[in-house]
Structures are given as structure tokens and as C-alpha cells.
Amino acid sequence: MADYQPMTLEQRIAALQAENGRLIDSNNALTQTVIGKMGEINHALSDAQQDISEAVVLAGAKTDQAILNFADSHSDLRINYYDRADHSKSSLNIEAEPEAPHISKWVKVPIATQGYYTYPAPQALTKIHLTRSYSYAPGHSEEDQYSHDWSRSFPQFVLANYEATSDQINAEVERLGLQPKITGGWNACATTQTIDTIKLHGLHPYSMLFVRFVNMLPSPVGSDKTPQNIVEFGGNATFAVDRVINYPRIEV
Structure with a gap:
């Protein structure tokens, strides 16, 4: 211790x-x-x-x-003005595509009193403003529904060189993999829709609005049937254009 x-x-x-x-x-x-x-x-x-x-x-x-x-x-807009005149399958004297008769050839949308060519940017956002867009199925009113006419016609639009032919537009639409939208309804109301803009090289760049009509099957019709000839069946789809606006700085 x-x-x-x-x-x-x-x-x-x-x-x-x-x-x-x-x-x-x-x-x-x-x-x-x-x-x-x-x-x-x-x-x-x-x-x-x-x-x-x-x-x-x-x-x-x-x-x-x-x-x-x-x-x-x-x-930044590039605008085609139109006159709101009614156009239809009959007024445009459409022709059926030989290889696909349920679709018409592309035709120019007429400009009566107003309008001018534009230089739209291809594959940029483009809107069509319609004051009227009417589509109906005639077969709905048949006594035996859809026994004779089981098609319904709709317009499709594209902005393209004013010198373009229907075949040239079809080839460019196919090359780009575009799928033009249909428009039109029973109520014929005004509507705005996106459409495609294309530019064909070698043609004057002035562009105009083109339209074609396509027959589709109304919802009550079975898939065993196919759409009929666009000239003879599907009703006289009608539309009127207020303006087409191309937004060159908005890519799609």
C-alpha cells in the first residue's frame, strides 16, 4: 500500500x-x-x-x-388567308386514286377573293382554322342501316408547293412517314387542327393548301367491310377555311 x-x-x-x-x-x-x-x-x-x-x-x-x-x-407567323367559302367533294370534282379508290387525289383549295402564297417552313407547326367542318355517314339514315353506304368521308389537309401534283405529295408524305389527320363532324362546328407542311425540292417554294378526302368505316359498321369508293359513297363532306398559319420557329 x-x-x-x-x-x-x-x-x-x-x-x-x-x-x-x-x-x-x-x-x-x-x-x-x-x-x-x-x-x-x-x-x-x-x-x-x-x-x-x-x-x-x-x-x-x-x-x-x-x-x-x-x-x-x-x-412569327406565315399566314395563308382564305375566304371562308364552302368546299366539298362535289364542288372540288374529286377523283379517286386508282390503287386506293377509297381515297381521293390531292387538289388545291380554291382562293376566291382573298389569299396569297406563302413560304412556310416545312415540318414546322402548322394550324388550319376552319369555320365549317362537316362530315356525316349517309348509311346512318338508311332504312336498313349501312346496307348500301357504309362509308363516311373526311377531309385531310397538307400545305405544299403550289406546283405539286397529287402523286408528288403522296410520295413525300410516304417518305416522311406522315399521317394526315382527318377532320369533320356531324355538328359542322368551327375547329382548329394541326396539319403537315412539306416542301418539294425542285418546285417553286410558293405554297398553297391542298385537300383530299378519305372514306372510313363509321363505328357501327363491322370490320368485315372495307371503305367504299370516295366519289360514290360516304356523303358530301364540306369545309370552309378561314386561315392557315405556319409557325416557322416551332418544330414538330
């Missing part, structure tokens, strides 16, 4: 003072460390706030530019 040496009061006081000094030194060191870390944190926060501020400014600038670009893309 180690010898125990009792401490006098003065020795105890001196020992406590020494321990207290060490505690004070440790506390001061800890305080300096905390202060240093807080400084680093404040500096990092300041840098982060600066980065955030710069990012906000940059995002705002990009947003403003995007809005301007969007506005520019929608305000």
Missing part, C-alpha cells in the same frame, strides 16, 4: 487553483475553436447565399429569355 501523504490546506488550495487554471485554458481553447467554426460556417453561409442569389438572378434571366423566345416563336 502506497504511503499516503496528507495535504495541508495551502497545498489543497494551490492544487485547486492549478486545476482551475487548466479548466480555464481548456475552456478558452474550446471557445476559440467554436468561434473559429462559427466563422467558417458564417463564411460558408455567406458563400451559399451569394451562390443562391446568383442562381436566382441567372434563373430569372433564363426564364425571361425563355418567355421572350416563346413569344417570338408564337408571333
